[in-house]
C-alpha cells in the first residue's frame with residue numbers, strides 16, 4: 498500500500514529542469530512562423546532561468562505570431578529578425594552568433610524551415626546560422642499532421658537527421674488547425690530538458 502502511494506507521488510511530480518554541470522551556455526533560439534510560436538516565450542524564459550545566455554533569432558513570419566519585444570525582454574538579448582539589423586557592427590552578427598552558440602535550438606520549427614535547412618538555404622539569419630554554426634542543432638517541429646507526414650517533410654527530416662540534427666517531437670493532440678493527430682509542439686519543459694542534456698553531453702565529449 499505504502500509502496501503504491503510512493504509510486505503515485507513519483508509519477509505526479511512534474512519533471513524539473515536543473516543544470517547538470519558547467520557554466521551557463523549560449524543558446525541561439527530560432528523561432529519560426531507557427532501558431533505555437535507563443536510557446537517560445539516560455540521556453541526562452543526557462544532557458545534563462547537555467548542560467549543560459551539566450552539569443553532569439555526569428556524568421557520574418559514568426560514576428561506575425563509573437564513580437565521580437567517579448568522574446569527580447571524575456572531573453573534579455575536583442576531578437577534578430579533580419580540581416581539588416583546588423584549594421585552597427587563590422588562583423589556580421591549572424592556569424593558571430595553562429596560561432597558563439599553552444600546550441601542552436603529551433604522551437605517551433607515549421608515545415609518551411611525544415612525544407613530550407615535540408616537544402617542549405619541561407620536567405621535569412623536563422624537559416625544562415627544553421628549553416629554557419631558547428632554547434633549541435635535541436636529542432637522541435639510543429640505543424641499540421643498532413644504536412645508532417647508528407648513525403649517531402651519526411652525526406653527533409655531524414656536528411657537533417659543523417660547530418661546529426663536532433664529532433665524532439667512533434668506530439669499527438671488537438672492541433673490549432675482543427676485536426677487531431679501528430680503535429681503539436683513537444684512540451685516546452687521537455688524541450689528545455691533535452692537542450693540541457695545536449696549541452697551536458699557536449700561538456701562530456703569535450704572533457
Ligand SMILES: Cc1cc2nc3c(=O)[nH]c(=O)nc-3n(C[C@H](O)[C@H](O)[C@H](O)COP(=O)(O)O)c2cc1C
Nearest residue numbers: 529530531532556558559607608609610639640641
Ligand atoms: C495561423 C497560421 C498558423 C500556422 N502554423 C503553422 C505551423 O504550426 N507549422 C507550419 O509549418 N506552418 C504554419 N503556418 C504556415 C507558415 O507560417 C508558413 O509556411 C511560413 O511561410 C513559414 O515561414 P518561416 O518558416 O520562415 O517562419 C501557419 C500559418 C498561419 C497563417
